[in-house]
Amino acid sequence: MTPASAYPVPPKPDTVYYFGTCLVDLFYPDAGLAGMDLLRREGLKVVFPQNQTCCGQPARNTGMYEEARAVARTQFKAFPNPWPIIVPSGSCAGMMRMHYPDLFAGEPDQAEAEAFASRVYELTWFLVHVLDIQLKDKGEPLTVTWHGSCHSVREMGVTDEPKELLRRLSNVTLVENPREKECCGFGGTFAVRMPEVSGAMVTDKVVSIEGTGAAQMVTGDCGCLMNISGAMGKSGSPVKARHIAEFLKERTHG
Amino acid sequence: MADTAAASTFVERAHKVLGNTKLRGNFRRAMDGLMAKRAAQFADIAAWKSLRARGAAAKRRVLARLPELLEQLEANCTANGITVHWAETTHEANSIVLKILQDHDARTIVKGKSMVSEEMHLNAFLQKHGIEAIESDLGEYIIQLAGEAPSHIVMPCIHKNKGEIAELFTRHIDGQPYTEDVAELTDAARRVLRSRFAAADAGLSGVNFAVAETGTLVLVENEGNGRLSTTLPPLHIAVMGIEKLAEKLEDIPPLLSLLTRSATGQGITTYVNMITSPRKAGEKDGPQEVHLVLLDNGRSRVYADDQLRDTLRCIRCGACMNHCPVYARVGGHTYNAVYPGPIGKILTPQLDGIAVAGDLPHACTLCNACVEICPVNIPIADIMVRLRREAVHPSDSPAVMGAGCKHTATEAAVWAGWKKMYASPALYRMGARMMQRFGNMMPGGMPLLKEWTSVRTRPVFAKKTLHELAKEQGYSDV
Numbered sequence A: 001m002t003p004a005s006a007y008p009v010p011p012k013p014d015t016v017y018y019f020g021t022c023l024v025d026l027f028y029p030d031a032g033l034a035g036m037d038l039l040r041r042e043g044l045k046v047v048f049p050q051n052q053t054c055c056g057q058p059a060r061n062t063g064m065y066e067e068a069r070a071v072a073r074t075q076f077k078a079f080p081n082p083w084p085i086i087v088p089s090g091s092c093a094g095m096m097r098m099h100y101p102d103l104f105a106g107e108p109d110q111a112e113a114e115a116f117a118s119r120v121y122e123l124t125w126f127l128v129h130v131l132d133i134q135l136k137d138k139g140e141p142l143t144v145t146w147h148g149s150c151h152s153v154r155e156m157g158v159t160d161e162p163k164e165l166l167r168r169l170s171n172v173t174l175v176e177n178p179r180e181k182e183c184c185g186f187g188g189t190f191a192v193r194m195p196e197v198s199g200a201m202v203t204d205k206v207v208s209i210e211g212t213g214a215a216q217m218v219t220g221d222c223g224c225l226m227n228i229s230g231a232m233g234k235s236g237s238p239v240k241a242r243h244i245a246e247f248l249k250e251r252t253h254g
Numbered sequence B: 001m002a003d004t005a006a007a008s009t010f011v012e013r014a015h016k017v018l019g020n021t022k023l024r025g026n027f028r029r030a031m032d033g034l035m036a037k038r039a040a041q042f043a044d045i046a047a048w049k050s051l052r053a054r055g056a057a058a059k060r061r062v063l064a065r066l067p068e069l070l071e072q073l074e075a076n077c078t079a080n081g082i083t084v085h086w087a088e089t090t091h092e093a094n095s096i097v098l099k100i101l102q103d104h105d106a107r108t109i110v111k112g113k114s115m116v117s118e119e120m121h122l123n124a125f126l127q128k129h130g131i132e133a134i135e136s137d138l139g140e141y142i143i144q145l146a147g148e149a150p151s152h153i154v155m156p157c158i159h160k161n162k163g164e165i166a167e168l169f170t171r172h173i174d175g176q177p178y179t180e181d182v183a184e185l186t187d188a189a190r191r192v193l194r195s196r197f198a199a200a201d202a203g204l205s206g207v208n209f210a211v212a213e214t215g216t217l218v219l220v221e222n223e224g225n226g227r228l229s230t231t232l233p234p235l236h237i238a239v240m241g242i243e244k245l246a247e248k249l250e251d252i253p254p255l256l257s258l259l260t261r262s263a264t265g266q267g268i269t270t271y272v273n274m275i276t277s278p279r280k281a282g283e284k285d286g287p288q289e290v291h292l293v294l295l296d297n298g299r300s301r302v303y304a305d306d307q308l309r310d311t312l313r314c315i316r317c318g319a320c321m322n323h324c325p326v327y328a329r330v331g332g333h334t335y336n337a338v339y340p341g342p343i344g345k346i347l348t349p350q351l352d353g354i355a356v357a358g359d360l361p362h363a364c365t366l367c368n369a370c371v372e373i374c375p376v377n378i379p380i381a382d383i384m385v386r387l388r389r390e391a392v393h394p395s396d397s398p399a400v401m402g403a404g405c406k407h408t409a410t411e412a413a414v415w416a417g418w419k420k421m422y423a424s425p426a427l428y429r430m431g432a433r434m435m436q437r438f439g440n441m442m443p444g445g446m447p448l449l450k451e452w453t454s455v456r457t458r459p460v461f462a463k464k465t466l467h468e469l470a471k472e473q474g475y476s477d478v
Helices: A022-027 A031-039 A057-064 A065-078 A089-102 A109-115 A123-130 A150-154 A160-167 A197-208 A222-235 A244-253 B002-006 B010-018 B021-041 B043-064 B067-078 B091-102 B115-120 B121-126 B139-145 B162-172 B181-200 B225-231 B249-264 B298-305 B308-313 B325-330 B341-352 B369-373 B379-392 B408-423 B424-440 B465-470
Strands: A017-018 A045-048 A085-087 A120-121 A142-147 A172-174 A216-219 A240-245 B082-087 B108-111 B132-135 B203-206 B209-211 B216-221 B236-243 B271-275 B291-295
Touching: A017 A031, A022 A222, A022 B424, A022 B465, A031 A045, A031 A123, A031 B249, A045 B002, A057 A089, A057 A197, A057 B379, A057 B408, A065 A089, A065 A109, A065 B408, A085 A089, A085 B091, A085 B132, A089 A109, A089 A120, A089 A150, A120 A123, A120 A172, A120 B091, A123 A160, A123 B203, A142 A197, A197 A222, A197 B010, A197 B082, A197 B325, A216 A222, A216 A244, A216 B271, A222 A240, A240 A244, A240 B043, B010 B021, B010 B325, B021 B139, B021 B249, B021 B325, B043 B067, B067 B082, B067 B291, B082 B091, B091 B115, B091 B203, B091 B236, B108 B115, B108 B181, B108 B225, B115 B121, B115 B225, B115 B236, B115 B249, B115 B341, B121 B132, B132 B139, B139 B162, B139 B181, B162 B181, B181 B225, B203 B225, B209 B249, B209 B291, B216 B225, B216 B249, B225 B236, B225 B271, B298 B308, B298 B369, B308 B341, B308 B379, B341 B379, B369 B379, B408 B424, B408 B465
Parallel strands: A017 A045, A017 A085, A085 A120, A142 A172, A142 A216, A216 A240, B082 B291, B108 B132, B108 B203, B203 B236, B236 B291
Antiparallel strands: B209 B216, B216 B271
16 A cells, blocks of 8 residues: 555645544544634635544454444445545544555455545645645744654654644744654553553653653644543643644634 | 463563563663664665565565475475475474484584574473573573573563673572673673583574575574584584575575664674585584474464465564564563564464464554564554454454454444444434433443543543534535
8 A cells, every 4th residue: 555645646626525533523523623624714615424433443453344344334425425535633544545445355345445545635644735734823932742643654654744734833843752653552442451551651652742841742643642631631741732633723713 | 481471461461560660661771772773774764665675575475485495495405415304383393303312312402592492492392301402692591591481582681681690690600700790791601601512412593594596594693602503513403484485595685684684783793604504525614414494383374374474474583572662561571472572463373373372462552663664564563453353253264273262242242333333324423422411421430441541531522523513613514
């Protein structure tokens, strides 16, 4: 599979679909909405199909392929038009872009799965490469650090795009974390199957974030966000954790 | 360690290590150092990608013609004067080694580092038959003194610090005073091992690559112990897995470069041994006899499965361990397997069966750090997921022993319920509304939430879903 970093950049479309993801839907809807608002502000028509649910990753990663396929097919039906599908999560985007083709290999709807996969884009990649979004920072001076999710970086090949967006904010200083790309220990069911190992990983992650001296940690995946912000909350860390879509919208709306 | 460890789970073994902050610190520092050294070797990313493509292609070519190339290797080794033996199981391999040693009245052997001999549990087997096997790789020597198994396939005693080694040496080496001076400790081991090399009846080694085209055994090492083990005693026995082949001599430079740079961040090791025959007439050194034992131990079963076969590309560099965020926290012994870390998590269930491997394929976040740096591009994460599937839902492939043994009615029911909800938009929206209303009232002690909140605050269900917000904000549904 070709990682997103090597995609040909499509022309700017009139209309895009938005796949919110199930974690955003239940826990971080404001972050999801912020991503839609950013796209709409750039002049796109943003369609949010009410029949969308989940990409199916939890089942696929546990080896429950049939269950994952059944849920993926629900998304095929919910996103019927050939518009790009924008996802505010590198992990869910990676599932749909990189794993649907394998998951549906040999299935009667393999071609449909492949066509669907080829329309999936991670939000920050789309904002940088397709829309070349210009951001007018209206916020106070602030120091932030970035956490790159494993699947964003190593499946979707989206590494620098979110940091590029942060650099476009004139009052925001980005301090890079030397352990930025190290897994935070979420791993879906891993966090509850191996809670102690996961706990050790996220504790180290928080230490490395605090070591940057940043006031806020920005990330693009709600699994990581829930894990890291949860650990920060429990340990009383002064650092605030944010989803990049919400952060960008807040900084540019004033 | 094996007896008590066998009855425990990964989670239980991890618990013990995670409480040991000193050990965790040792591991983390060591892994950081190894990652930095490797990264410095592959600073030119384009060159790394091109070299990796060559290495992966070389191993893919081997696997495409494995049976044929093994026959070619046997023919060429035999022509060179190396005696070739085939072992289907580790027991057969042990018996073959024992027979060769007994035929030569051998009482002591010196060993170069060999993970296949660990797979065979050869030392314990020989000891039962009155033959003493002495590990001559410094790391292996240290853990042999400690009565432990390797915690890393390249750096077997990486879990030990200077103080622990000093204490072991004082206890086991006559007249050795306590010192944490590394040069002095190395000297002490050298003194002991030199006399062992000189007195050994046979030497045993592993094989990094066997070249089918020429019948050459390639062996890399940094201490000279591999060369001494394979040249000083009158008899040399090499043991290797049947997948450790290279088709041609010209494949060796890229493969060696990938191996040493990935493993220890070295452009090349101090010693590169190319063994093509026993001592020839007129030569002044080398063993009189060389034997090669080819071990299957489940590999041909794995080979028969198109996807799992990729596992056999592994050149045992150990870089996946060095880059694994789980390994860095729990160390090698937590895996309770000959091969720890990411490659062990996929290899152990395939060689030993799902039942033996326990929860190993789940001791992974699928972060892909190993996939990113694997020098032969093994899709470790995808194979991990495949093995999770085999555990609960066996495929038609007979490649995995014990497939299906982890299936439980409860887990199946949970996923069936999950599917029902997420495959039906109406049910999902209803479920989401229920979670909004009642989710935050779930008792904190309930399963999953309890584990989650051990180091984190509980996640809070939002008052409105994105579905609802999108509708309110006028976002079109079609």
